[in-house]
Amino acid sequence: MAKPKIASDWMAGCAGCHMSLLDIDERILQIAELVDIRATPITDLKEPDESGVDVGILEGGINNTANEEVAHKMRKRCKILVALGDCAVFGGVPAMRNFFKLDEVLKRAYIETESTDEEGKIPDDPELAKMTKVRAVHEVVPVDVFVPGCPPDPDVIFYVLSELAQGRIPELKDEKLHWH
């Protein structure tokens, strides 16, 4: 049987969940034995295989059009979708942006800030993604496994990955379940 394929990506998060994944330390080599690590932010494949992967992991919430595309693509190409960390699970700290109107937030950053010069303007190049409300992943695409935590503890991530690698759905409870 071929090794299960895993892909991951980060959206409106802080990379802390991926850091926590690296914090499984030497066990990363065990994981590499068990699974085939495909496209991730720290490898050079740019997107999950078109032929599909077994597990897709998303870190971060969804706060712009580019994130939406990432989430939809990952959902389409993976069998089991994991929302990793508080931002993916409920929006996390970046969701505080939802308390303000988008143009207020952009105006503060690119025009009003004390260090911005007189020529400040809101970037609007067509190359740039468009801001949206900040949403949890499951508000945009169905999620199979929720792994909360800011970030989830490395031991939790290791448990989740090894369960998934062995074809089981991880069950988070007791000391494996934390939100902070």
Place this chain on the structure above:
Amino acid sequence: MVTLTIDGRTVEVPEGTTVLRAAEKAGIKIPTLCDHPHLQPFGGCRVCVVEVEGLRTLQPSCTLPVSQNMVVRTNTPKVLAARKFVLTLIFSDRNHFCPYCQVSGGDCELQNTALDMGMTHWDYQPAWKPYPVDASHPNLVIDHNRCILCRRCVRACGELVGNYTLGIEERGANSMLIADTGVPFGESTCISCGTCSQVCPTGAIIDRRSAYQGLEKKTESTRTVCVQCSVGCGVEVLTRDNRMVRILGDWDATVNGGVICKLGRFDPLDDTRERVKTPMVRKDGKLQPASWDEALEVIAKTLKAHQGKGIAALVSPRLPAEAMTAFKSLFKEGLHAEMVTSMNGSGMASRLAAEAGVHENTLDVLHCADCVVTVGLDLYSDHQVLGFFIKRRLNTSTALVVMDSRENRFAEYARIALKPAAGKEAFALQALAAAIREGHNGTSGKFGELASKAGLSEAEIAKVADLIRKSGTTVFVYGEGLDENGAKALLEVVQQAGDNTKLVSAKGAANSLFAGQLGLSNSFNPKGCPTVFVALGDDEPSNALIQQLEGTEFLAVAASHVSRLTAMADVVLPVEMWAEQEGTYINLEGRVQKAHAALRPTEWVRSSTEAIMALGKLLDVPVSTDWQKAFQNHPSPVTLIGEPA
């Protein structure tokens, strides 16, 4: 007794018990957010719902009384689904950002409940409507985003503290926690006791000082006695790395049952005075660090040289009984110093009570008084917890009378406030005694005359007398604002009014009662005493004391903090502050309580008792710390409650 079955276990509980308490008794944990063992059941959060055989809908166990042969199930799929649903709604109602919340990760009952339920996410996302953060209060911050409207704070503010500052405005989804009529918290009638933050199940009411200082699981807890006044509240001091993080009221303490005031909860944490780190001896006109041996040697030499030629010794009534006993045994019995006393106000009223054979009562009497009369005491600022006991009963039928010649903020709560002319309280009390004796609205004029001497009208006195007559039990609570005549007059009132009248004395400082029992109640006058020793502990010297001691030939101070007094001293001994000491405290009602050290002092610091014993050893004077023996030598207005463990 009622017998019922919960999850197949048979429980027998008294009638009127709620299902929640019955389950607790059976060792079954039903999660709840709005319920609190020290507050009246409220039934607001619906997390504690259970299935009851024969009832169509799930029932909140916190408000449901048990009935005979009731069959309750706390863990059925239906119950669990409902519980999860309720939690989801609570999370989606406001804005809970667990990642950075001060109580996240152990101290949040909401989060803990969700984790116990195995919730990995919320099925319903919040609407992300922002709520205000009220930071106007000097000690507390209310973050309405995290409020779950359980009303524990509202109930604690009313039921436990009797302050009724917090309330809820609007209804349903628009409900908001407010202070008074919706003013900023810092501008409200709040008295900063912090009970609301202690009962808040989430991070909605946090205290600024201990935010992010460490979750409870990261701290060590020491149960000890607050020494800010003579009430002797039980407190829980949370420490981390030998640093005070937070002070909580001890729910299990007999005296206060969990409530404490601002002086006990916040002030000790705001003590930014500099510590005395080493013994200091004045050389070439400057205080220089020295060893203990050297510092004690200098004091001993001076005391020896001046024995019988004017030694004055003063002790703080905040010190443990052992230290005070040692102090007295060294200076009074050992050195026969001219002046040995404590900074204890007068302590006279208690002495008079003991001599008159009037016994003071325990604090229990406040919990069932129909009328309370405070005399010469402002419970708004001192002995605040006694004020809580009174205020929380004011909406039942208890009447409060405040008699004080000074400005008294507690008068705001009073049904009748009497303000006799300064120094004329005795007349007011005599008038009251006469009015009670005469037993009618007073036309004899006898007490009218007395009333006018006190600067009060006859009608005012008559009204109070009437109230006392109509009340089942009247408790007089008096403080240091009474002079000797006033005290005598008060005793007369109490004797007059008979069995239904109780007396409680506020006493002053943490160990004032004991200081009085040692006979250390005279006012301090170091005149003609060129040598003065002050066992200050962590007390703050008054301006009057500093003036009295200016120009003293030789001054030794045992103190924990640097002050103007230590700056004047010739020798300074570094001693423990309250949270570092072990020792015995006897509160105003005679309750013997043990203080326990929550903090370790630095290596140079010793306890006040040790410092005095070491001095005795150098002087070859036997020093005793047997406080019990010392206590038994005097008539006491109280009976000791409980022997120290």
Place this chain on the structure above:
Amino acid sequence: MVAQKITIEPVTRIEGHAKVTIHLDEAGKVRRAYMHVNEFRGFEKFCEGRMVFEMPYITPRICGICPVSHHLAASKAADIVLGCPPPRPASLLRELMHMGQIVQSHGMHFFELAGPDLLLGFDADPAIRNVIGVAQMNTELAVRAVQLRKWGQSIIAILGGKRVHPNFSVPGGVNKALSPAERDEILAGLDESIATIQTGIQIIRDWAEANMEDIRKFAVFPTGYLGLITPENGLELYDGEIRLIGQDGVQLERFSAQHYLDYIAEHVESWSYLKFPYYKKLGWPNGVYRVGPLGRLNIAEKIDTPLANQEFKRFKALNPGKPVENTLYYHYARMIECLFAAERVRFLLDDPDILSTDILNTRKEVKGEGVGVIEAPRGTLLHHYWTDQNGQIKKVNLIVSTGHNNWAMSEAVDQVAKTYITGPVTEGMLNRVEAAIRAYDPCLSCSTHAIGQMPIVLDVVDAEGNVVQTLRRD
């Protein structure tokens, strides 16, 4: 031949999400390449109304790779806002945590993010050009690299309870003291960590020798350089004055972070959510400068730890008396700093104050405004807060490490694209463009917040901008 645009999206093995567009002329030559930072979160706005003492816990969520930088910069700003300078032991402990972070962040970047390019080559198969590929090539080295990062992270966890987003620093100090057992635990891993870092330095030196041609033509350009400095012009990562030198190496400014607004301004380009800081007196774009490892070593005249200082002398000899301008030398500078940080850990642990429990100043005198500064792994980080008398945030301004390098990264991308994209486009060429960005170890979450991960798409557009053909890179 019509004009084309090549899009690289996402740029991988960096923190955050960027894309590059390379615009070609009719002849297929690079006209201009842009680095677009494609994400924005708005911390500067949504922290308004929060309590200033919460900032050390909210702002680390800007970045999970260097959360400690934000944790500490926020604390330092709050120290000033609330008027409660920390006692010396607290500053030592904060710096200790910071050194742990420098080691883990620099170590991770070198071995896990940039390493695959250096160890496997720019042209290696992208399917294995990653840390797992490095592990397969040299398991022993990979394990040592993992252990190095683990050691750095463990310092953070010992002090702050967890590795990412620790709970440690508070206005006026820190909330936990270091126990003797914990100190010994950190010391136990120190020598091995230094040995691993030295191996890394050897690797980069060997690589530089073998790839001198690349180093010399790979994004070399003059800029100013900026960073914190010790009073004697030694390398400083935790606290001090800010020093700015010109492209010739002469000091232009030396100032306290409290006055940064007099010296630094930010320019906005419509094609990036990341602003472009510059030195005000020279204006935009003449006033651009670089920060981070290369910038810090360029402004420094010495390093106060022995091993790092030895290596520093070698570094300085690369361009005697002048700043080192080569983008690829960022990797070398990064490892020298990593060595300094590890040595500094020993220095801090030897300080008699490090075990003190005098770690919190509770006196407060609300000033209502303050700037916190720290040298994050990627460069100078500034947190500027304004509060009311209650300590509630009115305004926030952040200038984040990677931001300062924004112009340089864009310039590097442009130059590398122009240098290397000649003739038919290969994946290796595009990877070099990404490597130009990687050298700066950008943290785009920090600067705006970002993500990264999509295919490279090569859109062939006609003169009207209509896509006539799309080539994918998988």
